[in-house]
Amino acid sequence: MTKRTTHNRQENRPAKTRTPLALVLSLVLLSPAIPRADELSVDLRATGAVTGSATALFIGLELAGSTLTPATCRWCDPPGFDRNARLHLRWGDPSRAATLSDVLLVGIPSSLIAVDYFVLADRDARRFGEDVLVGLEAIAVTAVATDGIKYGVARRRPNAWASGVRKSFGDDNSYLSGHASGTFAAAAAFGTVAMLRDYPGWPLIYAVGLTGAATVSYLRVAADRHWLTDVLSGAALGAGIGLGVPLLLHRKAHEPDGRSATIIVTPVPLGVAGTF
Incomplete structure (x- = not known):
C-alpha cells in the first residue's frame, strides 16, 4: 500500500500535450484511392432501419450496463506500457x-454535419440527408460494438485502479x-462520404476530423479515464467501421462497360437481400 501511494504522488505532475499525429497521418495515407464523382449510393429505408436498430x-x-458488467474487473492491473503512459500524459487537473473531451465528443460530429450541409452538399437537402444518415449509421454501429467489448472485457479504469476502490x-x-471510437468513426465516415461524393477539399475533412478525434483520445488519457491502449484500440475500431460502412455498404458497383450498378441492401426476416 505504501508503494502505491508513493507512485501516485509522482503521477500528479502536469503533462505536455502529445496528440498522436502519427495515427492520424497513417489513416489519411491509407485511405482508398479517389473514385469517380458521386460514388455514394444510399437506400434511405434500409439505411434508416440499420441506423435505428443499432441506436x-x-x-x-x-x-443494462450495471447488469452486463461483471461484479469485479476481469482485467484489473495494467501492463507497464500503460502505467508509463499514464505517468506522462495525465493532467494535474483530470476533470x-x-x-474538454465531452465537449469535443459532441462538437466533432456536429461540426462535420454542419460543414456537410453548408459547404460540401451546398444545402442540397436530399444529398445532405443521405450523407448524415450514412455517418450516423457508422457511429451507431461503432457504439454497439464498443459497449459489447466494454462489458466483455471489464477493464478497471486508471483512476479507480489508482484509488483501489470501485x-x-x-x-x-x-x-x-x-x-475515441465514436469520434474516429464520425471523422472516418464523413471523410469517406465526402470522398465518394468527390466533394472539393474532401482530404481536409479527413485531416481535420481525424486530428480532432486524436485530440479527444489524448484527453481521455489526460483525464485519467482511460489507459493509452484503450484509446488506441477505440481509434482503430472507430476508424475501421467509419471507413467500412460507406465503402462496403454504400459504394456504387460498376458493370464491365463502366455503367454504375447500385447495390440496395434490404432487411428481410432471415437476413438481408441485395438488389443490383
Missing part, C-alpha cells in the same frame, strides 16, 4: 481534460474508449 440496441446496452460498474468499463 436502439446501443440505448438498451447502456441501460478539466474530461470536460465506486460504480462504470469503473470497470475502461476498454475500449467510447469517446
Whole structure:
C-alpha cells in the first residue's frame, strides 16, 4: 500500500500535450484511392432501419450496463506500457481534460454535419440527408460494438485502479474508449462520404476530423479515464467501421462497360437481400 501511494504522488505532475499525429497521418495515407464523382449510393429505408436498430440496441446496452458488467474487473492491473503512459500524459487537473473531451465528443460530429450541409452538399437537402444518415449509421454501429467489448472485457479504469476502490460498474468499463471510437468513426465516415461524393477539399475533412478525434483520445488519457491502449484500440475500431460502412455498404458497383450498378441492401426476416 505504501508503494502505491508513493507512485501516485509522482503521477500528479502536469503533462505536455502529445496528440498522436502519427495515427492520424497513417489513416489519411491509407485511405482508398479517389473514385469517380458521386460514388455514394444510399437506400434511405434500409439505411434508416440499420441506423435505428443499432441506436436502439446501443440505448438498451447502456441501460443494462450495471447488469452486463461483471461484479469485479476481469482485467484489473495494467501492463507497464500503460502505467508509463499514464505517468506522462495525465493532467494535474483530470476533470478539466474530461470536460474538454465531452465537449469535443459532441462538437466533432456536429461540426462535420454542419460543414456537410453548408459547404460540401451546398444545402442540397436530399444529398445532405443521405450523407448524415450514412455517418450516423457508422457511429451507431461503432457504439454497439464498443459497449459489447466494454462489458466483455471489464477493464478497471486508471483512476479507480489508482484509488483501489470501485465506486460504480462504470469503473470497470475502461476498454475500449467510447469517446475515441465514436469520434474516429464520425471523422472516418464523413471523410469517406465526402470522398465518394468527390466533394472539393474532401482530404481536409479527413485531416481535420481525424486530428480532432486524436485530440479527444489524448484527453481521455489526460483525464485519467482511460489507459493509452484503450484509446488506441477505440481509434482503430472507430476508424475501421467509419471507413467500412460507406465503402462496403454504400459504394456504387460498376458493370464491365463502366455503367454504375447500385447495390440496395434490404432487411428481410432471415437476413438481408441485395438488389443490383
